[in-house]
Amino acid sequence: MNKKIWSAALLAAVMLLGAGCGQKPGAAPGNAPEQNIPEQNTPDQNAPDQNSGTDTPSPGTDSDAKQPDQGTAQPGGTNGAGGGSGQTPDTPDSNAQDDLKSETITVYYTDPDLMELKKGTSEIKFKDDKEKYTAAFKALQSSGNEQLVPLWEKAELKSVEFGDGKLTIDMHLPDEARFGSSGEAFAVDALKQTFFQFKEVQSLQMLVDGKQVESLMGHVTLENPETR
Numbered sequence: 001m002n003k004k005i006w007s008a009a010l011l012a013a014v015m016l017l018g019a020g021c022g023q024k025p026g027a028a029p030g031n032a033p034e035q036n037i038p039e040q041n042t043p044d045q046n047a048p049d050q051n052s053g054t055d056t057p058s059p060g061t062d063s064d065a066k067q068p069d070q071g072t073a074q075p076g077g078t079n080g081a082g083g084g085s086g087q088t089p090d091t092p093d094s095n096a097q098d099d100l101k102s103e104t105i106t107v108y109y110t111d112p113d114l115m116e117l118k119k120g121t122s123e124i125k126f127k128d129d130k131e132k133y134t135a136a137f138k139a140l141q142s143s144g145n146e147q148l149v150p151l152w153e154k155a156e157l158k159s160v161e162f163g164d165g166k167l168t169i170d171m172h173l174p175d176e177a178r179f180g181s182s183g184e185a186f187a188v189d190a191l192k193q194t195f196f197q198f199k200e201v202q203s204l205q206m207l208v209d210g211k212q213v214e215s216l217m218g219h220v221t222l223e224n225p226e227t228r
Contacts (some may be wrong), residue, residue, distance in 0.1 A: 045122035108190035109148035165202035
């Protein structure tokens with residue numbers, strides 16, 4: 001009986017001893033030695049210095065970036081305050097037409113049947129005497145009226161010179177600008193009467209390709225120069 005009691009007591013002691021060893025507390029979570037090591041603040045060489053007091057500007061976010069001066073005139077545009085209007089300034093020739101003289105002159109033509117001289121009028125514009133005589137010759141080349149046939153339409157004016165009352169006209173006469181005897185007579189008279197209406201013209205010298213000739217078209221003899 002006593003042997004059973006000792007056996008039971010010994011078994012109970014062994015069980016208590018084993019239970020005590022199995023309940024030995026382990027390390028608390030989060031308290032492992034390696035987790036309690038202080039974090040080392042290793043400087044990040046690429047991070048901005050937050051203690052320097054200087055902000056590193058980010059691209060495109062600088063509110064102080066210089067903007068174009070909107071008061072400065074840009075090429076091809078109009079200026080802001082105090083700028084120009086953008087209009088093209090007048091050129092020296094912009095008012096040239098206003099400086100020209102104007103005169104209505106009598107111009108001589110012929111009829112469609114080449115039977116007689118007929119009067120017409122033309123308004124010419126010119127700056128000086130040389131331009132006036134050139135414009136008068138051009139008026140002899142067209143009429144704008146089918147009943148007034150120009151006798152000098154096909155002729156080519158090469159130059160005009162005037163001095164001491166003498167007007168010299170140099171022309172080129174292609175074949176289509178030439179007439180028969182009556183047509184040449186009308187052409188010479190038309191030239192003379194048109195230019196002699198200018199009081200300052202006392203004589204008229206006609207040249208063909210820079211040369212003095214006895215006749216313009218081979219029928220009418222010239223005086224060289226023709227006079228009033």
